[in-house]
Amino acid sequence: MYSCKCAVISACLMAISLGKASADDAQTERVFPTYLDWGGDFSQVESRDGSVINEYIAQTESVNLDGARLIVSMMPRFSCEPMISTIVSDPDIIERVSVIDLKMTLDDEIFDFPSIVDWEKALRRFSLNSEQERHERLRQAIDIASWATFEWSVNNVVDSGTSEQNERPDRGTFDFSLLGSRRTVQEMQDMCLSHTPIPYEN
Numbered sequence: 001m002y003s004c005k006c007a008v009i010s011a012c013l014m015a016i017s018l019g020k021a022s023a024d025d026a027q028t029e030r031v032f033p034t035y036l037d038w039g040g041d042f043s044q045v046e047s048r049d050g051s052v053i054n055e056y057i058a059q060t061e062s063v064n065l066d067g068a069r070l071i072v073s074m075m076p077r078f079s080c081e082p083m084i085s086t087i088v089s090d091p092d093i094i095e096r097v098s099v100i101d102l103k104m105t106l107d108d109e110i111f112d113f114p115s116i117v118d119w120e121k122a123l124r125r126f127s128l129n130s131e132q133e134r135h136e137r138l139r140q141a142i143d144i145a146s147w148a149t150f151e152w153s154v155n156n157v158v159d160s161g162t163s164e165q166n167e168r169p170d171r172g173t174f175d176f177s178l179l180g181s182r183r184t185v186q187e188m189q190d191m192c193l194s195h196t197p198i199p200y201e202n
Contacts, residue, residue: 004040007192008118011155011202014060023173024122030042030191032128032181032191033183033184033187034184035179035180035181035183035184036161036177036179037060037115037176037177037178037179037180037181038058038059038060038178038179038180038181038183038184038185039058039059039060039184040056040057040058040059040184040187040188040191041057041058041059042054042056042057042191043055043057045112053075053077054075054076054077054192054195055073055074055075056073056074056075056076056080056188056191056192056195057071057072057073057188058072058073058184058185058187058188059071059072059183060176060177060178060180060181061176062171062174062175062176063175063176063177064174064175065088065090065174065175066089067087067088067089067123068086068087068088068089068090068091068174068176069086069087070084070085070086070148071084071085071086071087071125072084072085072139072142072181072185072188073085074188074189074192075192076192076193076195076196079143079197080192080193081132081135081136082126082128082135082136082164082185082189083096083128083129083130083135084128084138084139085125085126086102086125086143086150087123087124087126087127088123088124088174089122089123089124090092090174092168092169092172093152093172094123094124095119096135097117097124099154099155099156100116100152100153100154100155101152101153101154101155102117102126102150102151102152103150103151104138104148104149104150104151105148105149105150105151106141106142106147106148106178107145107146107147109141109145111141113126113128113150114127114128114129114130115127115128115129116129119167142178142181142182142185143181143185144180144182145178146177146178146179147175147176147177147178148175148176148178149174149175149176150173150174150175150176151171151172151173152171152172152173152174153170154170154171
């Protein structure tokens with residue numbers, strides 16, 4: 001049941017990546033929250049099938065990996081339940097997506113991070129692929145923690161035959177400040193809950 005839901009959400013994320021942005025006037029005039037290291041954002045796109053998909057986003061940038069972001073997002077279409085994702089552009093990760101494992105540490109607590117991966121040009125979005133209770137548990141941990149670290153590793157290291165490839169790192173970490181995350185996530189979720197989604201047309 002949950003794997004089916006994940007597939008639907010993944011399709012929506014892909015539509016957000018590939019669709020045409022079209023934020024309405026009410027949303028573009030709205031001021032989104034910013035607290036310490038976190039800020040809110042809103043994405044509204046028209047997918048290839050003509051449906052409109054809305055995503056309310058709380059996010060922060062990595063303190064030590066260019067282009068990396070940590071995202072807690074909510075969609076009215078899915079009852080504004082939080083989804084945890086990280087977006088990266090590091091070639092050492094994105095060129096080996098199929099063999100990358102992720103773990104997430106919040107202060108001293110370690111979480112496995114099985115992922116659905118979406119492509120957008122030079123970016124890869126790793127979204128937690130797990131039951132909704134785990135997303136909620138991570139969201140609660142993010143609320144109270146002060147620091148998040150993603151540890152990535154290559155799960156199937158093989159000799160590529162070239163020294164350049166063999167010298168690439170097979171593991172690494174990137175970090176995020178969580179200061180301001182709790183208030184930003186809550187306010188973006190409140191905005192999401194006040195949004196009435198357009199009904200599906202089958």
